Amino acid sequence: xxxxxxxxxxxxxxxxxxxxxxxxxxxxxxxxxxxxxxxxxxxxxxxxxxxxxxxxxxxxxxxxxxxxxxxxxxxxxxxxxxxxxxxxxxxxxxxxxxxxxxxxxxxxxxxxxxxxxxxxxxxxxxxxxxxxxxxxxxxxxxxxxxxxxxxxxxxxxxxxxxxxxxxxxxxxxxxxxxxxxxxxxxxxxxxxxxxxxxxxxxxxxxxxxxxxxxxxxxxxxxxxxxxxxxxxxxxxxxxxxxxxxxxxxxxxxxxxxxxxxxxxxxxxxxxxxxxxxxxxxxxxxxxxxxxxxxxxxxxxxxxxxxxxxxxxxxxxxxxxxxxxxxxx
Ligand code: SF4
Ligand SMILES: [Zn+2]
Numbered sequence: 001x002x003x004x005x006x007x008x009x010x011x012x013x014x015x016x017x018x019x020x021x022x023x024x025x026x027x028x029x030x031x032x033x034x035x036x037x038x039x040x041x042x043x044x045x046x047x048x049x050x051x052x053x054x055x056x057x058x059x060x061x062x063x064x065x066x067x068x069x070x071x072x073x074x075x076x077x078x079x080x081x082x083x084x085x086x087x088x089x090x091x092x093x094x095x096x097x098x099x100x101x102x103x104x105x106x107x108x109x110x111x112x113x114x115x116x117x118x119x120x121x122x123x124x125x126x127x128x129x130x131x132x133x134x135x136x137x138x139x140x141x142x143x144x145x146x147x148x149x150x151x152x153x154x155x156x157x158x159x160x161x162x163x164x165x166x167x168x169x170x171x172x173x174x175x176x177x178x179x180x181x182x183x184x185x186x187x188x189x190x191x192x193x194x195x196x197x198x199x200x201x202x203x204x205x206x207x208x209x210x211x212x213x214x215x216x217x218x219x220x221x222x223x224x225x226x227x228x229x230x231x232x233x234x235x236x237x238x239x240x241x242x243x244x245x246x247x248x249x250x251x252x253x254x255x256x257x258x259x260x261x262x263x264x265x266x267x268x269x270x271x272x273x274x275x276x277x278x279x280x281x282x283x284x285x286x287x288x289x290x291x292x293x294x295x296x297x298x299x300x301x302x303x304x305x306x307x308x309x310x311x312x313x314x315x316x317x318x319x320x321x322x323x324x325x326x327x328x
Contacts, residue, residue, distance in 0.1 A: 007065040010049055010087065014074065017081050018260065018291050019112065027079040031066050034059050034095040036088030038118060042162050042193050045226035046087035060097045067100075071107055081112045083146075091121035091145075101126070105133035112139050114185055114217075116146040119165055119173030127180035143182040144217060147173060150189035151203050152210035160192040167210070174214040186215035188259075190222045190251065190272075191243040193231050196319040197312075200243060204251050208259070218257050222248050222272035224265040235270070239322075243272045245282040246302070246312040252289060253298045260290040275308035 010030040017026035035050025051062055084104070088095045113134060122145055135142040149170045150161050157163045174184045188207055191200035204220065211218070222243045225235045234240045245266065252259055263286055265271020267279030274282065285301045288294070 007062060008069050009066045012070060012074070014079065016291060017083070018258070018293060019081060023291055024081050025079040026081040026083060027070075027074050028083040028085070029066075029070055030085045030087065031063060031090075031096075033063065033086040033088055033090075034092075037092050037094050038088075038164055040162050040164060042160070043189070043223055043226065043229055043231040045229050048228060049087040056097050060099055063096065063100045064103060067103055067107055076111075079111070081114070082108050083114045083116075085116045089117040089121045090115045091117040091123075091126055093121075098126075101130050102133055105130050109134055110136040110138050112142060112144075114144045114146050116148070116187075119147055119169050122147075122173045122176050124176050124180045127177065127182055131181055141181070141183040141216070144185045145173075145177045145182055146185040146187060146217075146219075148187040148189070149207075149211060149215075150187065150192065152207040153203055156192065156195065156203055160194045161189065171214050183216040184214060185217035185219065186211050188218070188220045190220050190248065192223060193234060193240055194322060196315075196321050197241075197244060197247060198316045198319060199321060201247050201251065201316070205254065208251075208255050208257070212257055218255075218259040220248075220251065220259045220261045222261070222263050222266075224272070225270040242270065244308075244312045244315070245272055245274045245279060245286070246309060247316075248272055248286060249282065249298055249302050252286065253295065253302060258293045261286050262290060263287075274312070275306060278304060278306035278308065 010032045012027070012029045015026050015028065016023050032049060032051060036047040039047040051059060053059065084090055086096060090096055127143070131143050147170060150163055151157050152167050154166050177184050188204060190204050191197070195203065208218070225232050225240070225242060231240060245263065248261060248263060252261060263272045263283050266283035266286070267273050267276070273279055281304070282301055285297055289298050
């Protein structure tokens with residue numbers, strides 16, 4: 001049996017992140033937790049990452065061991081911003097025992113924290129208590145709740161993603177977040193299952209415009225085909241293609257706010273991709289843009305010549321949606 005003192009998070013890495021007009025040192029940690037209590041999204045394999053030991057005490061000691069490992073391996077003075085993921089929701093009390101929240105807040109006191117959670121786990125008491133322990137006055141907004149809204153369209157969120165909450169739920173949670181003194185980060189999913197490329201682009205345009213009043217930070221995830229997901233089932237049968245990088249560039253260029261975007265699996269067949277020849281440069285440019293917010297870079301990338309651009313334009317114009325029966 002591996003000793004708890006040797007336990008590490010699922011993943012952790014150092015990097016840079018844009019916040020306001022600054023580029024700052026960032027630590028990202030993905031804690032192994034009790035796992036997403038919802039666990040039904042069609043494109044998600046993270047929900048499989050969990051401890052199968054049901055006791056709260058065991059879970060708490062696993063999480064504390066991971067946190068200790070993080071504190072020992074990443075000197076606190078080397079980063080200012082921390083992004084926490086759990087393959088679920090940090091504020092879900094079943095997934096992350098509430099006692100661990102206090103540990104994490106103390107460990108990262110004085111840092112700017114971005115913490116992922118579903119909207120139903122956002123309540124003002126939890127957030128206010130958490131901020132009270134985290135905040136040392138260094139930041140005007142010391143905590144952001146990152147919510148995977150994915151789209152502002154309830155039908156797409158339900159049918160194509162099976163996310164299990166509505167745009168109204170997101171807006172309510174954003175209100176509770178802000179009332180607690182925290183900020184809101186919205187994650188968008190570009191091109192979920194069952195949408196054509198054109199429909200997906202249109203959905204993102206609307207989603208960004210709809211969400212601007214309710215969030216402070218924005219990040220768009222072009223969909224990737226993860227293993228052991230329903231999305232993978234369809235992809236293997238030729239019924240899904242990840243989005244084109246051309247579409248990603250178009251959306252970043254037209255967005256009324258700065259959206260960060262890290263095209264995971266970019267240029268590979270399971271990730272957002274073009275033809276294989278132009279992908280590397282475009283993926284690199286998209287990552288650079290996330291840090292620099294330089295729209296001219298995106299405009300220049302959109303002007304890049306490649307034979308696959310015509311193919312993309314054809315797909316946008318000609319791809320037809322799947323027909324689903326309205327009745328049984
Ligand atoms: S996307 Fe988030 S909410 Fe949905 S199953 Fe995965 S971890 Fe749970
Ligand atoms: Zn190309």
